[in-house]
Amino acid sequence: MYGNGMTGAPASRISDFLVPKASFFRWLDSLRESFSVVGPVAEEDRTVFREIASADELHMEYASTMLSPGKVYLYSPREDLFRISFGKDLTIEEPPRSPVQRIIAGIHACDTHAVFYLDRTFLGAFRDPLYENRRSNTMLIALNCSAASRNCFCSSMGAGPFLKAEKGYDMLLTDLEDAYLVEIRTERCRVLFNADATQSADAEVFRRKEEKERSALRTFTKTINTDGLDRALRENPEHPVWGRTADERCLSCANCVMVCPTCFCHDVVDELSMDMKTVRRYREWDACQDARFAEVHGGNFRARRTARLRQFVTHKLDQTHQYGVFGTVGCGRCITWCPTGIDLTEMAKAIQTRKA
Amino acid sequence: MTRPRLGFFKFSCCAGCEFQTFYFQKHPAETLAAFEIVFAKMVLRGGAPEGPFDLALVEGTITEAWQADELKKIRKSSALLFAIGACAVNGGIPALKALAPELEVEGKVYKNLSPIHSIRPHPVDAYIQVDGYIRGCPPGERDLHEALTSVLAQKKPGFLRCAVCVECKLKGNICILTAYGMPCMGPVTNAGCDALCPTCKRPCYSCFGLMKQANAPALAKKFRSLGLSESDIRRKFTLFDADAALFSKADKLNED
Amino acid sequence: MHPLKPAKAVLKNIRQETADVKTYTVQVDGAFSRELSPGQFNMVGYPGVGEAPISFSSLWEDGCIGHTVRSVGAVTAFIDKLAEGDELLLRGPYGKGWPMDIAKGRDLLLVAGGLGLAPLRPVIREVLQSRDSFGTVSLLCGARNEKNLLFTDEYEAWRKKISLFLTVDEAVTGEPWGHSVGLITGLLDRVKPDTAGTCAFVVGPEIMMRFVCRGLMLRGMQPADIFVSLERRMKCGVAQCGHCQHAGFFVCRDGPVFPYAQVTGLMDGML
Ligand SMILES: Cc1cc2nc3c(=O)[nH]c(=O)nc-3n(C[C@H](O)[C@H](O)[C@H](O)COP(=O)(O)OP(=O)(O)OC[C@H]3O[C@@H](n4cnc5c(N)ncnc54)[C@H](O)[C@@H]3O)c2cc1C
Ligand code: SF4
Ligand code: SF4
Ligand code: SF4
Ligand code: SF4
Ligand code: FES
Numbered sequence: 038m039y040g041n042g043m044t045g046a047p048a049s050r051i052s053d054f055l056v057p058k059a060s061f062f063r064w065l066d067s068l069r070e071s072f073s074v075v076g077p078v079a080e081e082d083r084t085v086f087r088e089i090a091s092a093d094e095l096h097m098e099y100a101s102t103m104l105s106p107g108k109v110y111l112y113s114p115r116e117d118l119f120r121i122s123f124g125k126d127l128t129i130e131e132p133p134r135s136p137v138q139r140i141i142a143g144i145h146a147c148d149t150h151a152v153f154y155l156d157r158t159f160l161g162a163f164r165d166p167l168y169e170n171r172r173s174n175t176m177l178i179a180l181n182c183s184a185a186s187r188n189c190f191c192s193s194m195g196a197g198p199f200l201k202a203e204k205g206y207d208m209l210l211t212d213l214e215d216a217y218l219v220e221i222r223t224e225r226c227r228v229l230f231n232a233d234a235t236q237s238a239d240a241e242v243f244r245r246k247e248e249k250e251r252s253a254l255r256t257f258t259k260t261i262n263t264d265g266l267d268r269a270l271r272e273n274p275e276h277p278v279w280g281r282t283a284d285e286r287c288l289s290c291a292n293c294v295m296v297c298p299t300c301f302c303h304d305v306v307d308e309l310s311m312d313m314k315t316v317r318r319y320r321e322w323d324a325c326q327d328a329r330f331a332e333v334h335g336g337n338f339r340a341r342r343t344a345r346l347r348q349f350v351t352h353k354l355d356q357t358h359q360y361g362v363f364g365t366v367g368c369g370r371c372i373t374w375c376p377t378g379i380d381l382t383e384m385a386k387a388i389q390t391r392k393a
Numbered sequence: 394m395t396r397p398r399l400g401f402f403k404f405s406c407c408a409g410c411e412f413q414t415f416y417f418q419k420h421p422a423e424t425l426a427a428f429e430i431v432f433a434k435m436v437l438r439g440g441a442p443e444g445p446f447d448l449a450l451v452e453g454t455i456t457e458a459w460q461a462d463e464l465k466k467i468r469k470s471s472a473l474l475f476a477i478g479a480c481a482v483n484g485g486i487p488a489l490k491a492l493a494p495e496l497e498v499e500g501k502v503y504k505n506l507s508p509i510h511s512i513r514p515h516p517v518d519a520y521i522q523v524d525g526y527i528r529g530c531p532p533g534e535r536d537l538h539e540a541l542t543s544v545l546a547q548k549k550p551g552f553l554r555c556a557v558c559v560e561c562k563l564k565g566n567i568c569i570l571t572a573y574g575m576p577c578m579g580p581v582t583n584a585g586c587d588a589l590c591p592t593c594k595r596p597c598y599s600c601f602g603l604m605k606q607a608n609a610p611a612l613a614k615k616f617r618s619l620g621l622s623e624s625d626i627r628r629k630f631t632l633f634d635a636d637a638a639l640f641s642k643a644d645k646l647n648e649d
Numbered sequence: 650m651h652p653l654k655p656a657k658a659v660l661k662n663i664r665q666e667t668a669d670v671k672t673y674t675v676q677v678d679g680a681f682s683r684e685l686s687p688g689q690f691n692m693v694g695y696p697g698v699g700e701a702p703i704s705f706s707s708l709w710e711d712g713c714i715g716h717t718v719r720s721v722g723a724v725t726a727f728i729d730k731l732a733e734g735d736e737l738l739l740r741g742p743y744g745k746g747w748p749m750d751i752a753k754g755r756d757l758l759l760v761a762g763g764l765g766l767a768p769l770r771p772v773i774r775e776v777l778q779s780r781d782s783f784g785t786v787s788l789l790c791g792a793r794n795e796k797n798l799l800f801t802d803e804y805e806a807w808r809k810k811i812s813l814f815l816t817v818d819e820a821v822t823g824e825p826w827g828h829s830v831g832l833i834t835g836l837l838d839r840v841k842p843d844t845a846g847t848c849a850f851v852v853g854p855e856i857m858m859r860f861v862c863r864g865l866m867l868r869g870m871q872p873a874d875i876f877v878s879l880e881r882r883m884k885c886g887v888a889q890c891g892h893c894q895h896a897g898f899f900v901c902r903d904g905p906v907f908p909y910a911q912v913t914g915l916m917d918g919m920l
Contacts, residue, residue, distance in 0.1 A: 083567050104565055114563045118653055121696040127736060129696075131651055162902065163652045163887035274916040285614075289606045290580030291555060292571070295562035302891030305653070305884045306551075309542040309697035311423035316696040322563060323890070327555040328606040330892060331917075333882050334721040335854070338895070338917045342606065347916065348894075356897030376570050376580050377615055547730065548698045549723040 045173075045225045047204065052221035053238040054230075061210075061217050062092035064232035068140060072176070075110055076142040077102065086110070086141070097143050097212070100186040101368055105298030106141045107152035111171050112159070112301065115321040118167075122315045134170045142178040143210075146197035147189070147366040149179045151298030153205050157360045158301040176226060177206035181246075183253050188369025190259040190382055196366040198253040199246075211246045218246055259369065261354075261382045262389060267363075269389050270355040274347065278387040283343040286377040291324035293371035293379070294349055299364055302330075325349060350381045397447035397544055400440075401433035402467055404453030404460045405487045405514070410478035411435045411452060413531040420538070427545055444470030448544045450527070454480040454487035456514045468521040475540055476523045479530035481516055483602040484636030486530075488514040491635050515636055525550050530600035530633065533585035553584040556604055557597050561588035569594055576616050578629060581607035600633045652887050655694070655738035656681055661713055663733050666799045670764065671729065672706060672717040677739065685709065687771035688746025688850075688878060688906045691716065691739045692886045698727045702883040702901070704768035705742070717767035717799065743886040744905050747772055748876060752848045756784035758840060760861050762791045762833055762853020766799045768878055768905075769852060777810050786811040787840045791833035791853070794821040814839050833857060837864045844869035851909075852878040855919040862909050862920065872910035877920065879905050879912065 056064075068074055069089075076092075077084045077099040084099035086106040120130045144152075152172075159168035182189075182198035191197030200209055207226040211218040218238055221227045294300045304323035307316050323330065325348050331339040339345045353365035365381070372380045401411050415421055415436045425436070428448070432440035449471035455461050468474055479485035490498040491514050499506050517523060527536045536552050543550035553560075557579035561568065569591055570577035578599035579591055590597045603609060609630060616626045662674035685708045693716060694700030701724040707715030720729035731737065749772070757776065761769050769788070776786050788807065792798045794817045807813055814836045816829035829836060833853075842849070842865065849870060851861050858877050865875055881893035881900040888902040896915040898904065904912075913920045 081567075083572065085565070085567075103567055104562070109565070114565070118651070123696070127657060127696070127738075129654060129738075131654065158889055161888060163889065165889060166651050271916075284608075284611075286611050288580040288608045288611055289556065289604075290558040292558050292562065292568065292580070295559060300891075301889065303884070303889075304892075305700070305890065307697050307699055308538070309546055311420045311427055311538070311542060311545075313427075313542070313545055313697075318696070320890070322559075323884075323892070324555060324559055325891070325894075327559070329554050331882055333880055334719075338881065342608065344917050351916070352894070352897070359897040359899075374568055374571050376568075377611060542697070546697050548727045551699070551723060 045223045048221045048224050048227045052227055053242075054219045054221075054232075054235040055213070055216050055238045055242050056219050056232050056235045057216050060232045060234045061219065062095070064230070065095075065140075065142060066092040068229070072138045072140045074140045074142060075106060095143065097180065098183070099143070101145070101189065101370060101373065103296055103370070103374060105148045105151055105296075105368070105370070106144050107148055107155060108298050108300075110139065110141060111152060111168060111175060112155055113167075113171075115319060116167060117317060117319045118305070119318040120315060121318065123313065131166075134166070135174075137174060139171070139175045140178060141175060143180045144177055144206075145180060145182055145368075146200035147191040147194075147368040148298055149177060149200055149202070149206050150191075150196040150366040151368070152177065153202070154299040154360070154362070154364070154366065155301060156205070157362075176208070176223075176229075178208045178210060179206050181209065181211045181249070181253070183212055183249065184256040185253065185258070186369060186373075188259055188372040188380075189257065189367060190261050190369060191367035192254055192257050193261045193263060194363055194365055194367035198257075199250045211249060213242070213245055213249065218242055259382055261367075261385055263363065266385060266389065267355040267357045270351050270385065273388045276388050278384050279347050280343045282379055282384060283341075283346045286379055287326075287342055287346050288376060289326050289328065289342055289345065290376060291326040292374045292376065294324045294326055295322060296370040296374045297353075298368055298370065299353075299366060300324075325352075346379075350384055353381060354385055396427060396429040398431045398445065399428040399433065400431050400442070400444060400446040400449045400467065400471065401435070402442075402449060402451045402453075402463075403434065404451070404464070404481070404517075405456040406453035406478065406480040406485065408435060408452070409531050410450070410481075410527075414450065414477070414537065417531070418534055418537055424541060427541070446471040447473065449474040450477045451475070451517050451523075452478045452481050454484050454514045455517060455520060456487055456490075456511045458510065458512055461512075461520045464517060464520050473524045473544060474521070475525040475527055476517045477527040477537075477540075478532050479528065479600050479602065479633045482526045482528050483634045484514055484516045485600075485633050488516075488635040489631070490514060492631060519636075525552065528552075528583055528585050528601040533587065533601070535587065536585045554605060555584050556580050557582045557584050557586065557588050557591070557601070560584045560586070561591045564588055564592055566591050569596060570615075574619050576619055576621055576625075576629060578612070581609055581612050598632055599629070602634050603630075653740065653885060655692070655700075655740040658737055658739050660731055660733050660735050660737065663731075666717060667797050669721075669729070670717060670719045670797075670799060672715060672800075673728070674707075674713045674715055675737075675739070676713050682742055683709065685714065685742045686746035687749065687775060688768055689742040689744050690768075690886075690905065691741035692743065692883070693718075693728070693737060693739045694724050695727055695737050699724050700738075700884070701725060702743070702886060702905075704878075704905075706767040706770045707774065708771050715770075717764070717770075719764050741886065743901055745903065747850050747878075747906050748848075749775065752850070753782045754784070756843055756847040757786045758842055758847055758849040758865075759786070759788040760833065760849065760851040760853070761788070762857040762861075763793070763797065764799070765852035765854075765878070766790055769850060770800060772850060773807060773811070777807070780810050784846060785843075787814065788812070789814045789816075789833055789836045789840065791816045791818075791836075791857070793818050795824070795826060796822065812840075832860070834860050834864045837861070837868060842868060842870055844871075847874060849875045850878075850906075851875060855879070859919045862913070872913060873908055875909035876906055877909050877912065879907060879918075881905075
């Protein structure tokens with residue numbers, strides 16, 4: 038399922054290189070001619086993913102960003118689906134597919150896994166053509182993390198800090214101080230790669246990579262025990278931690294699910310023009326923390342805040358039968374950006390240890 | 394198709410909603426073309442306040458007894474009636490006077506109190522049933538557009554009811570509450586403004602009013618932890634929503 | 650093609666069923682799927698108003714499909730105002746319908762509460778058409794009162810081939826009511842399912858399904874032989890918008906019809 042083959046054939050030839058950073062960034066800069074290159078950029082005191090005008094703007098040593106690049110650039114916060122016109126005949130037009138060829142550089146391991154998760158939603162039995170178009174027009178240059186942030190627990194979820202997947206993205210970088218270990222994963226990326234001063238990566242380089250990984254793993258402060266986790270949550274839907282957290286702390290503000298890189302929920306909205314001649318049908322991210330989300334005529338299956346909070350947490354830590362994987366990649370964003378600091382790993386722990 | 398007959402009525406407020414509707418929003422010309430303006434003081438001399446109306450838009454807080462009577466008449470002569478703007482929807486700024494003894498407040502404004510006949514301020518739905526709320530100060534473009542086009546298309550309007558935070562995140566704003574500790578009301582405030590204030594790095598003032606599922610006590614607790622005093626917090630929750638009598642209503646909202 | 654792109658359809662016939670329910674016979678573009686099964690649904694709507702999931706109340710008949718709709722909200726109230734000859738948009742078919750192959754050769758018990766009779770009507774039609782493929786077939790049908798009964802002019806034809814039991818919460822018209830009064834669970838004793846051989850299809854408000862399913866279990870039926878159809882809010886119908894999610898199931902794709910065993914006891918549900 039990884040990547041659904043969206044990123045083309047696997048690289049066929051030797052494809053691991055040691056590349057001086059300056060040389061790597063020169064190469065990346067050269068790609069801006071034919072690609073929109075998006076990467077982590079320091080703005081004020083935060084890092085955000087946006088299109089760069091020069092590789093000098095990149096801040097590759099960033100901690101987590103508020104929004105994940107995959108959710109913003111492959112999915113999209115708001116996007117037109119159809120333009121419908123009433124005239125003599127009712128016509129339904131799809132907006133033209135974006136021809137933009139994009140590179141997302143420096144996407145962390147967890148966020149790369151989050152893209153694989155979104156693939157499950159948008160490239161499943163029904164394929165979303167807008168997502169599919171962008172996914173195949175986007176090259177992902179993943180970056181292994183050197184250190185965890187305060188709320189990261191990707192190591193518990195098998196989604197980081199180093200990316201273990203072999204498919205579904207185009208290139209993997211490991212920071213080796215003055216050089217990157219560049220592992221090329223797809224043929225289309227190999228064809229493109231012509232940085233100067235590269236040398237092929239030998240066993241010694243991979244030994245350094247392993248060392249880096251071990252040191253990155255030592256920086257984690259947050260963990261979660263996934264052993265029997267889904268069952269523990271399923272069997273304790275009325276554990277007091279749900280109601281207590283919802284009543285005392287949860288604001289139903291939906292920041293958690295908006296920043297979550299795997300949350301795929303959206304609304305479909307019709308906007309009529311004032312002259313009644315056209316309709317713009319678009320989708321935009323929606324949130325299960327909103328009371329209206331599950332409302333139907335005559336009832337609301339998640340009218341209670343407790344139920345909504347539980348939906349979020351169990352969708353991340355239980356409900357594994359949906360896609361066969363956990364819904365969280367352990368990026369910690371929902372914890373960081375919750376105004377009251379609600380921490381799903383703490384809630385899980387309370388339930389796992391049967392503490393009230 | 395005949396154009397729907399529109400009446401725009403103003404009670405205690407700044408008339409900003411009427412200006413927003415007819416001058417400032419993205420489609421003023423289309424609005425004027427799509428509706429037959431029967432009564433609207435800011436665009437039409439005279440007019441027929443007695444109606445009948447297909448749509449009445451009512452702005453302003455009800456602060457005098459005659460306004461309540463007038464409002465009931467408008468309701469009778471209108472097929473649809475929407476409250477528009479923070480004043481009509483939540484009480485808004487004019488309702489601030491409910492927070493202090495009446496004579497004291499009035500004495501701050503008027504030298505001679507004898508001709509003043511004001512009553513306790515209330516939003517319009519304290520007196521009549523309304524068909525929809527176009528929230529905000531000034532009213533949000535999206536809900537205003539939805540309201541007007543829904544009337545034209547003869548369908549039920551779908552207004553936003555989630556938190557401002559949702560729109561704030563859609564815009565990719567760094568959260569000023571979480572990142573910088575600014576006391577933002579966004580998490581409890583009804584969306585619709587496209588996160589106007591947080592986008593300008595100003596904490597939300599809650600001009601769209603508390604959303605239905607707001608957990609006001611939990612946000613108040615958060616504000617306390619940021620060092621806000623009880624009176625600071627009280628002011629935050631009552632600036633536009635004084636009529637909700639702060640925590641009495643907010644408490645009820647805790648479990649919706 | 651975009652999976653959310655709707656097709657145009659024309660309202661060929663509109664029949665008033667009750668005060669707020671109408672049945673629409675709809676002619677759809679030739680490209681619309683020929684493979685519809687009972688229990689599946691369409692996303693039906695109109696541009697500028699939105700879309701809502703609506704079950705098939707009849708499958709292809711004379712080049713048309715049927716939808717029976719109660720006016721409750723934005724989309725359904727708008728549809729309610731349309732006239733014969735008007736256009737609307739729809740897309741589908743979506744979801745897993747009733748497991749007709751499992752029911753074949755067995756006794757079949759159909760239990761419908763309120764508008765739940767609409768998604769069972771294609772089942773009834775299939776039973777009537779190939780009556781010999783099924784054992785005893787009974788339909789228990791409940792409504793708030795006599796005025797809320799759907800498809801009343803079809804009952805006589807149904808009765809010729811299956812047993813029909815009606816009940817209303819209360820009789821209000823003052824006309825003689827020759828059937829039961831009370832909750833639909835009260836009818837369960839009238840049918841006495843042959844527990845091993847019977848398969849039950851239950852649809853209605855979730856609280857009603859809860860008590861019907863429990864009632865059937867108390868009478869010896871196995872949860873694996875009971876099927877229910879769930880209602881959730883839906884925006885896409887194609888397992889992407891997330892609105893219909895129920896404890897990890899996409900009701901639009903994995904349902905709306907589920908084996909009772911699969912959905913009983915789940916959080917945020919009543920079953
Ligand atoms: C699989 C499936 C099959 C179905 N089959 C049928 C069928 O055959 N026939 C049928 O009639 N129905 C059917 N339904 C139900 C129907 O889809 C829903 O009733 C749907 O919500 C109607 O859409 P609507 O736009 O008219 O209502 P909505 O506008 O979505 O309103 C529905 C309810 O949501 C709430 N609501 C929505 N907006 C607001 C608001 N702004 N403020 C307050 N409350 C609000 C209200 O409680 C309202 O009653 C089916 C549902 C499913 C899931
Ligand atoms: S961000 Fe926190 S407070 Fe807001 S809805 Fe999520 S868990 Fe609740
Ligand atoms: S947690 Fe909520 S918003 Fe996120 S994917 Fe799950 S249901 Fe959707
Ligand atoms: S800045 Fe305010 S509105 Fe925006 S996400 Fe933060 S709390 Fe919500
Ligand atoms: S952010 Fe708050 S105060 Fe600012 S316009 Fe929106 S609702 Fe009003
Ligand atoms: S209706 Fe969108 S996921 Fe089921």
